[in-house]
Amino acid sequence: MTSPLSPEEIETLARRRASAKLGWYVHAAAFVLVNALLFAMSRYAFGTRPWSIYPLLGWGLGLVLHGVSVFLLGSGDGLRERMVQREREALQREQAQKQQDQHRP
Template sequence: MSEENLYSRAEKRVDEKIGFYRHLYSFIVVNVILIVINILFSRGEWWFYWVTFFWGIGLVSHFIKTFIIFDKFDEKHRESMIEKEMEKMRK
């Protein structure tokens, strides 16, 4: 793999990770604000946890995509899949 290609892939990975951390930061800040608003203005009605729950599902899926799935499909695995597909096509 060329140095330029390696740099490009590393840059993409770093951008994915930064995107996740920005998402996490937004999640924390916005949910703290929503909790404070809920406590101050909606006594007895707890609605903030719905936002936290559904946004949390999105955050978990972003984490899985960034740190688990992305790592499983690296260049080596991709090349292996291409070779297998080429073998099938030759038959």
């Protein structure tokens, strides 16, 4: 069971998620622009052989995986969030143990 987030934690998490989404949008824009240029080059500058499909497919797979990690796995119940929560709880237990040890005679 997770404890409620403090306002600072909510702010940090919201900023991290917004940055991840913005990063994906920048990635998608670069993908469209570069692949449009490659398509134009393969079509008009270097003949009609459609070699530009290969970078489009490879980069497209990377873009899809990036989107999955941002929009599906980064929603808050993802593996990363659970791992962060476990580490936070472990650190809190260690801190509580140290405080108890200091108060023992």
